[in-house]
Amino acid sequence: xxxxxxxxxxxxxxxxxxxxxxxxxxxxxxxxxxxxxxxxxxxxxxxxxxxxxxxxxxxxxxxxxxxxxxxxxxxxxxxxxxxxxxxxxxxxxxxxxxxxxxxxxxxxxxxxxxxxxxxxxxxxxxxxxxxxxxxxxxxxxxxxxxxxxxxxxxxxxxxxxxxxxxxxxxxxxxxxxxxxxxxxxxxxxxxxxxxxxxxxxxxxxxxxxxxxxxxxxxxxxxxxxxxxxxxx
Amino acid sequence: xxxxxxxxxxxxxxxxxxxxxxxxxxxxxxxxxxxxxxxxxxxxxxxxxxxxxxxxxxxxxxxxxxxxxxxxxxxxxxxxxxxxxxxxxxxxxxxxxxxxxxxxxxxxxxxxxxxxxxxxxxxxxxxxxxxxxxxxxxxxxxxxxxxxxxxxxxxxxxxxxxxxxxxxxxxxxxxxxxxxxxxxxxxxxxxxxxxxxxxxxxxxxxxxxxxxxxxxxxxxxxxxxxxxxxxxxxxxxxxxxxxxxxxx
Numbered sequence: 001x002x003x004x005x006x007x008x009x010x011x012x013x014x015x016x017x018x019x020x021x022x023x024x025x026x027x028x029x030x031x032x033x034x035x036x037x038x039x040x041x042x043x044x045x046x047x048x049x050x051x052x053x054x055x056x057x058x059x060x061x062x063x064x065x066x067x068x069x070x071x072x073x074x075x076x077x078x079x080x081x082x083x084x085x086x087x088x089x090x091x092x093x094x095x096x097x098x099x100x101x102x103x104x105x106x107x108x109x110x111x112x113x114x115x116x117x118x119x120x121x122x123x124x125x126x127x128x129x130x131x132x133x134x135x136x137x138x139x140x141x142x143x144x145x146x147x148x149x150x151x152x153x154x155x156x157x158x159x160x161x162x163x164x165x166x167x168x169x170x171x172x173x174x175x176x177x178x179x180x181x182x183x184x185x186x187x188x189x190x191x192x193x194x195x196x197x198x199x200x201x202x203x204x205x206x207x208x209x210x211x212x213x214x215x216x217x218x219x220x221x222x223x224x225x226x227x228x229x230x231x232x
Numbered sequence: 233x234x235x236x237x238x239x240x241x242x243x244x245x246x247x248x249x250x251x252x253x254x255x256x257x258x259x260x261x262x263x264x265x266x267x268x269x270x271x272x273x274x275x276x277x278x279x280x281x282x283x284x285x286x287x288x289x290x291x292x293x294x295x296x297x298x299x300x301x302x303x304x305x306x307x308x309x310x311x312x313x314x315x316x317x318x319x320x321x322x323x324x325x326x327x328x329x330x331x332x333x334x335x336x337x338x339x340x341x342x343x344x345x346x347x348x349x350x351x352x353x354x355x356x357x358x359x360x361x362x363x364x365x366x367x368x369x370x371x372x373x374x375x376x377x378x379x380x381x382x383x384x385x386x387x388x389x390x391x392x393x394x395x396x397x398x399x400x401x402x403x404x405x406x407x408x409x410x411x412x413x414x415x416x417x418x419x420x421x422x423x424x425x426x427x428x429x430x431x432x433x434x435x436x437x438x439x440x441x442x443x444x445x446x447x448x449x450x451x452x453x454x455x456x457x458x459x460x461x462x463x464x465x466x467x468x469x470x471x472x473x474x475x476x477x478x479x480x
Binding site for chain 1: 331
């Protein structure tokens with residue numbers, strides 16, 4: 001068996017057919033995940049046990065189980081329940097796409113809330129004392145002092161998580177979706193050349209990861225302007 | 233002096249950190265316009281005492297009355313009191329992500345609801361007062377320590393407080409920058425600002441303090457006019473402390 005370099009690069013355009021779905025999965029679940037993360041974070045740092053406990057349990061469950069298992073549980077497991085099949089969300093939950101979005105979002109929510117919490121804990125207590133001493137309320141302290149600083153501190157870990165998410169979207173192919181990996185699997189079935197086809201798809205994932213890393217790198221630089229002393 | 237002019241009253245204030253008694257029956261009355269310097273060995277409760285005055289620390293027993301309001305668990309009262317009490321910290325605590333001007337205007341906008349242009353005017357005026365009007369558009373990290381601390385003083389003054397608390401404002405500074413900060417504080421004192429300063433700058437204490445308070449082990453050991461305090465201290469612990477810090 002010979003390695004066909006031409007096939008590797010020739011397959012890239014075909015792979016891009018699945019790129020749209022991969023990006024949709026990535027953007028939607030990152031967005032919903034971020035919203036979930038914010039809610040979870042606020043619950044987690046509220047200091048009230050009836051908010052902290054559900055947040056901790058949620059994080060514990062979704063960090064502690066593989067995304068693949070979560071997708072399977074949601075996709076194959078939920079329809080077992082009568083009330084779900086008759087519930088309002090069934091039109092969504094019967095679709096493998098929305099099952100994946102749900103699993104990926106819940107996963108991102110759990111991870112990102114912990115990343116943000118790290119950022120919040122990293123904010124110098126002295127700054128918050130200074131703000132308190134000026135009579136700035138707790139809510140305003142969180143919005144104007146804690147948040148901007150915590151976001152900057154969280155950015156490196158967050159970009160890491162988005163890259164993980166990009167790769168996790170490949171799991172959608174296990175529940176019949178034709179994202180990039182799904183397309184690749186179809187192509188393998190047609191060409192019987194798994195080596196070339198999967199390397200081809202790997203190259204696209206690498207390119208995506210590179211772009212995400214660059215993008216966040218630029219954002220990080222921009223948000224750290226104030227830390228760089230200038231001459232004079 | 234009449235009760236009315238007492239801007240800060242501490243009555244039998246006690247404060248614990250776990251089992252450690254940080255403040256032990258502290259009594260202190262500060263009149264309007266009075267300048268108090270607090271000194272003492274580290275761990276003696278100086279910082280804790282002034283941090284109780286704007287309730288960055290909560291006292292466990294006794295009473296604290298600031299600008300006529302007793303400090304209790306009621307949150308509304310606390311923010312009202314904090315508006316009247318400016319504080320300057322050892323580590324400056326400027327907001328690193330905001331430019332100098334925005335550091336000064338943030339509380340004006342959020343707390344006093346001052347319109348933007350007016351807030352800028354006020355901020356500029358106070359930056360001039362601490363002699364750094366040209367640094368308004370820089371970030372704190374671009375300033376020297378002395379400049380940062382002067383920005384912090386200006387930030388507190390913007391709220392037009394009745395009292396200023398200084399918590400070792402020069403301890404984190406390089407020696408050559410101490411004077412520029414002390415100069416600003418002396419100017420403030422001369423303008424009649426009520427001040428409580430935790431500091432070991434004894435020259436400053438001598439020249440501007442109405443009263444020097446010496447604390448040890450959470451107690452106020454001695455409170456005297458500076459000339460009496462430095463030349464004729466009555467308490468043995470004060471004598472020992474002074475001999476330790478004035479030998480060199």
